[in-house]
Amino acid sequence: MGTSDNQVIKQHLIDPEICIRCNTCESVCPVGAITHDSRNYVVKAEVCNLCMACISPCPTGSIDNWREVPKARAYSVEEQLTWDDLPAALSPEQLGVAASSANAGTAETAAPSEAHLSAESADLNGASVSASASPVVTSSAWGSTVPPWSAAHAYTNLYGPKSAEKFIQAKVVGNARVTEVGANLGSDYDTHHIVLDFGHLPFPVLEGQSIGIIPPGVDAKGRPHHARQYSIASPRNGERPGYNNLSLTVKRVLEDHSGQPVRGVGSNYLCDLQIGETVQVIGPFGSSFLMPNHPKSSIVMICTGTGSAPMRAMTEWRRRLRQSGKFEGGKLMLFFGARTQQELPYFGPLQKLPKDFIDSHFAFSRTAGQPKVYVQDRMRERAADLALLLNDPNAYFYVCGLKSMEEGVVLALRDIAQQAGLNWDNLAADLKRQGRLHLETY
Numbered sequence: 001m002g003t004s005d006n007q008v009i010k011q012h013l014i015d016p017e018i019c020i021r022c023n024t025c026e027s028v029c030p031v032g033a034i035t036h037d038s039r040n041y042v043v044k045a046e047v048c049n050l051c052m053a054c055i056s057p058c059p060t061g062s063i064d065n066w067r068e069v070p071k072a073r074a075y076s077v078e079e080q081l082t083w084d085d086l087p088a089a090l091s092p093e094q095l096g097v098a099a100s101s102a103n104a105g106t107a108e109t110a111a112p113s114e115a116h117l118s119a120e121s122a123d124l125n126g127a128s129v130s131a132s133a134s135p136v137v138t139s140s141a142w143g144s145t146v147p148p149w150s151a152a153h154a155y156t157n158l159y160g161p162k163s164a165e166k167f168i169q170a171k172v173v174g175n176a177r178v179t180e181v182g183a184n185l186g187s188d189y190d191t192h193h194i195v196l197d198f199g200h201l202p203f204p205v206l207e208g209q210s211i212g213i214i215p216p217g218v219d220a221k222g223r224p225h226h227a228r229q230y231s232i233a234s235p236r237n238g239e240r241p242g243y244n245n246l247s248l249t250v251k252r253v254l255e256d257h258s259g260q261p262v263r264g265v266g267s268n269y270l271c272d273l274q275i276g277e278t279v280q281v282i283g284p285f286g287s288s289f290l291m292p293n294h295p296k297s298s299i300v301m302i303c304t305g306t307g308s309a310p311m312r313a314m315t316e317w318r319r320r321l322r323q324s325g326k327f328e329g330g331k332l333m334l335f336f337g338a339r340t341q342q343e344l345p346y347f348g349p350l351q352k353l354p355k356d357f358i359d360s361h362f363a364f365s366r367t368a369g370q371p372k373v374y375v376q377d378r379m380r381e382r383a384a385d386l387a388l389l390l391n392d393p394n395a396y397f398y399v400c401g402l403k404s405m406e407e408g409v410v411l412a413l414r415d416i417a418q419q420a421g422l423n424w425d426n427l428a429a430d431l432k433r434q435g436r437l438h439l440e441t442y
Contacts, residue, residue: 007071008095012043012050017085017161018062020212020285022229023442025054025063027403030141035077039219039226042080057145059210059285060157068095084223142410143439144432147287148396150294151435152236155204160212160282167214167280168203170196172273173245180342190252191306191345192271193233196279197245203281205246206236207313208290208398208438211283215269227282228266231309231400231440235317249309249345289398289438291317298330298395300386302375302409304337307401308345310440311336314398315358322357330394332358333385337375337405339366359385375405376412386413387420390427396436403441410439 014025014034019041026034026041033048034041054063067089069075075087147154159168174195181190205211212227219225233239234247252271253264273279291299291314299318301311311334321327338344341364350360361378364370379386389395390413399409417424431437 008068009071009074010050010066011045011069011074012048013065013067013075013080013086014041014043015062015065015086015162016040016083016226018060020060020062020227020229020282022059022210022285023403024057024059024440027439027441028057028143028145029054037081039223040081040083042077044077045074057288059287060160070095142428142432142437143399144435144437145288146433146435147290148292148297148435150292150297151290152206152293154206154209154284154287154290156209156283156285156287158203158284167282168198168201169278170198170203170281172275172277172279173197174239174247175271175273175275178249178345179347181340189254190271191343192250193345194248194250194270194273195234195239195245196248196281197243198281199244201244203244203246203284204236205232205284206290207232207317208310209284209286211246211248211281211285213266213270214280214282215266216280219265225265229285230266230270231306231313232284233309233312235313235320237317237320241320249306249312251306251345288435289400289440291398292394292396294394295328296330296394298332298389298392300333300335300389300395300397302335302379302397302399302401302405304375304401304405305343306345307440308336310400311398312346315353319353319357331389333382333389334358334360335363335375335378336360337363337365337378337401340364341367374408376408379409379412380416383416383419386416387422390417390431391420391422393434393436396438397431398438398440400440406439406441413437 021036021041026036030051030053031047031049033044034054035044036042058064065086067075067087069090157163159165172194174193176193177190178193179191210229210231212229214227215225217225230248230250232246233249234245238245239247248270250267250270253262253267255261289310299314301314303311315332315334318329318332321329336344341347341362344362353360361382363373363375363378365372365374397413399406414424414428417427
């Protein structure tokens with residue numbers, strides 16, 4: 001990459017019309033080039049090194065967009081945050097005029113030179129390493145972006161802004177609270193199990209996929225609400241077998257990830273839905289966080305809160321296969337965390353599953369009078385079993401929940417592997433390459 005001010009570069013951009021704000025791109029970017037506000041996800045031209053690590057994990061394809069621009073006139077983060085759709089591509093004539101006028105200005109928003117990128121990456125990595133003796137844990141470093149080799153084929157983006165059908169209408173056929181929290185506190189803090197029916201319109205999904213829900217109305221700036229993403233909590237043949245429906249696990253959002261008060265638009269809309277109402281749905285999304293289908297394959301599920309949705313889908317599909325006698329599955333292990341037992345979705349039904357079907361472990365971090373316990377603590381207690389599964393090419397690991405859990409879980413896997421005499425560097429590379437470790441945190 002050259003350094004002249006009038007150089008034309010290919011700038012990496014995110015299409016805000018398609019983006020469902022799932023945070024996948026930001027979580028996997030190895031150089032911190034992607035950021036966001038309450039509306040848009042955007043790319044910092046001065047940091048992006050065009051490594052393409054974010055392209056394949058994106059469930060919608062919104063990340064795979066590019067515009068030729070003069071280097072000195074690259075679109076700034078501030079500009080991108082105001083967009084509702086991508087700007088039109090510049091014509092050769094416009095590029096020439098823009099480049100000429102750029103010579104008189106500065107190159108503060110220019111795309112990076114290779115030397116600058118090397119220094120930027122070194123600073124980022126150095127800061128991370130100096131802050132902790134532990135290895136830097138990011139989704140891009142450890143999580144796989146390919147599905148298990150035996151996973152079923154996933155259909156994606158059948159409905160959405162850029163498809164022939166902008167969305168599909170689904171009817172609400174079920175809405176029930178699935179936590180004890182909320183029963184004595186009104187409706188301000190609870191988790192709901194919501195069932196949507198698509199009638200005769202095709203909407204094929206697999207365990208591990210997600211959909212987008214478009215809340216009605218407009219935001220504070222008068223723009224239509226963007227879609228909110230929710231993982232599917234039911235198996236491929238429906239919440240009710242033989243029906244074209246699916247379920248979601250939705251918690252009312254009352255604060256953001258920093259603990260600041262916020263009233264979740266999508267979550268409260270969904271939790272308040274009545275039977276018979278309709279919602280606008282786009283998707284489905286996701287082609288890698290999929291379960292294996294081959295016999296004797298084992299699944300380790302590690303989740304917190306509503307991150308249990310895809311785990312419920314996988315567990316229920318295996319349960320139905322087991323009942324049919326048509327599938328001999330391997331081991332199922334579940335590590336499920338919440339602040340208290342009352343806040344853990346599906347706690348009652350989980351207790352009823354046969355012990356020889358699923359090996360479940362719960363971790364509660366806010367139980368009065370008890371020490372804080374997290375999912376990684378429960379994993380370390382079962383280190384011997386997990387070490388065997390880490391070394392088993394037919395065992396797959398799925399992590400879903402808040403971003404803050406990711407590092408603790410991966411470091412627990414590392415310590416378990418090393419204590420068992422396994423080479424973690426080689427094992428981690430195999431887990432990623434073979435589609436055996438999947439991280440979906442937000």
